[in-house]
Amino acid sequence: MLKINEIFETIQGEGVFTGVPSIFVRLQGCPVGCPWCDTQHTWEVEDENNIPVRDMMAKSTDTAMWSAMSVSDIFSTLEDCGYTAKHVVITGGEPCMYDLNELTTALNQDGYSTQIETSGTFPIQCSMATWVTVSPKINMPGGLEILASAMQRANEIKHPIAMQKHIDELEQLLAEKPAQPDTQIALQPISQKPRATELAIKTCIDRNWRLSLQTHKYLGIE
Ligand SMILES: C[S@@+](CC[C@H](N)C(=O)[O-])C[C@H]1O[C@@H](n2cnc3c(N)ncnc32)[C@H](O)[C@@H]1O
Ligand SMILES: Nc1nc2[nH]cc(C(=O)O)c2c(=O)[nH]1
Ligand code: SF4
Ligand SMILES: [Mg+2]
Numbered sequence: 078m079l080k081i082n083e084i085f086e087t088i089q090g091e092g093v094f095t096g097v098p099s100i101f102v103r104l105q106g107c108p109v110g111c112p113w114c115d116t117q118h119t120w121e122v123e124d125e126n127n128i129p130v131r132d133m134m135a136k137s138t139d140t141a142m143w144s145a146m147s148v149s150d151i152f153s154t155l156e157d158c159g160y161t162a163k164h165v166v167i168t169g170g171e172p173c174m175y176d177l178n179e180l181t182t183a184l185n186q187d188g189y190s191t192q193i194e195t196s197g198t199f200p201i202q203c204s205m206a207t208w209v210t211v212s213p214k215i216n217m218p219g220g221l222e223i224l225a226s227a228m229q230r231a232n233e234i235k236h237p238i239a240m241q242k243h244i245d246e247l248e249q250l251l252a253e254k255p256a257q258p259d260t261q262i263a264l265q266p267i268s269q270k271p272r273a274t275e276l277a278i279k280t281c282i283d284r285n286w287r288l289s290l291q292t293h294k295y296l297g298i299e
Pocket of ligand 3: 108109110111114115116169170171196
């Protein structure tokens with residue numbers, strides 16, 4: 078069973094798929110603890126926060142409540158909601174705490190494209206067709222071997238930055254744990270801070286990397 082914090086339909090706000098109508102499946106639980114994380118309500122998995130699916134789907138604010146769902150429960154919910162998006166983004170929390178092979182394979186077979194947003198701190202278990210966005214959490218728990226294999230699997234590396242140190246860390250990581258030659262590299266300013274944004278723009282131009290903005294936050298949408 079997967080522990081689901083929320084399922085909703087919106088526009089993908091970040092990275093290469095920015096602008097694509099997407100169904101978001103947000104999993105509960107993350108032990109990484111990035112100080113600037115914008116989804117801290119997904120960190121803890123408390124048994125007393127297990128609620129029925131209809132209550133989870135009715136949530137209107139960010140809470141730590143979650144529902145245990147099978148892949149077939151998730152399909153029933155997508156059908157009940159009448160979503161039109163054909164791209165599914167699996168995020169969290171840290172989605173790779175879970176084996177996502179069954180979910181991503183079933184979604185692909187049903188005609189959905191799939192994407193995972195992950196920190197590279199757990200082994201990535203998903204269909205070959207899944208687009209993997211790695212937002213590498215350098216010096217965080219997980220270990221170098223897992224991070225190295227995440228870098229290899231990544232279709233996109235999307236690195237949140239606020240200062241030069243974060244860019245230096247990414248460059249060192251890319252030198253030591255190389256990505257594939259066609260992997261897209263993007264910098265994402267942390268929390269829309271003007272100085273972070275300015276630094277990201279300048280560095281992206283210097284290195285010919287992409288800029289990823291959290292466009293949903295500028296738009297005030299989910
Ligand atoms: C909330 S995380 C969940 C998925 C996974 N745990 C990860 O870190 O990739 C989704 C994306 O949001 C980014 N992110 C989280 N908080 C952010 C913030 N305050 N500013 C910019 N990006 C942020 C993460 O780095 C990641 O790319
Ligand atoms: N619109 C929108 N786009 C997103 N891209 C990545 C998100 C995430 O929280 O993983 C996210 C999100 O929460 N909302
Ligand atoms: S790994 Fe992702 S969900 Fe976990 S704390 Fe960092 S940004 Fe948040
Ligand atoms: Mg988000």
